[in-house]
């Protein structure tokens with residue numbers, strides 16, 4: 001079996017090579033699961049799986065806070081909540097390396113500056129594309145926005161299903177886990193918190 005991954009026929013630009021030891025590890029896992037890594041359908045699987053994992057974990061190659069480095073200070077006196085909701089994301093749980101699929105709502109109450117709205121989703125993806133637990137993902141997104149944007153308040157609510165729970169273990173498809181982190185005025189003032197949660201649909 002060839003252990004070197006050459007340029008892919010389907011992609012004229014070629015694909016990055018995958019080291020032998022990484023492919024061997026995936027072959028070992030296939031064998032452990034009960035299949036023959038040498039059979040035709042699985043021959044190229046180790047390299048594909050390895051590249052897929054690089055993509056699932058692209059967040060390790062970035063500092064999500066860089067997305068918040070460009071701020072706009074001319075907000076025309078806008079001093080209400082900014083909310084981005086139903087942001088889809090995918091992550092992988094650090095306990096089973098199984099998919100976490102969900103959506104997030106991210107809100108902040110600006111002090112004197114705002115960011116481009118797509119940046120909030122980029123911060124989420126930067127932290128989601130790592131091995132995670134949902135609680136930490138929620139906290140990391142909120143803390144990053146709090147630290148770099150210094151708003152009057154931040155609220156992050158994440159709702160997700162965990163394949164380690166839906167496809168194995170207790171096998172309960174449809175179960176959603178909800179986590180939230182509220183900071184600043186959304187934590188200290190119950191009316192602000194109610195307002196933001198209502199806007200988010202909770």
Ligand SMILES: [Zn+2]
Pocket residue numbers: 093094095096097098162164165
């Ligand atoms: Zn898990």
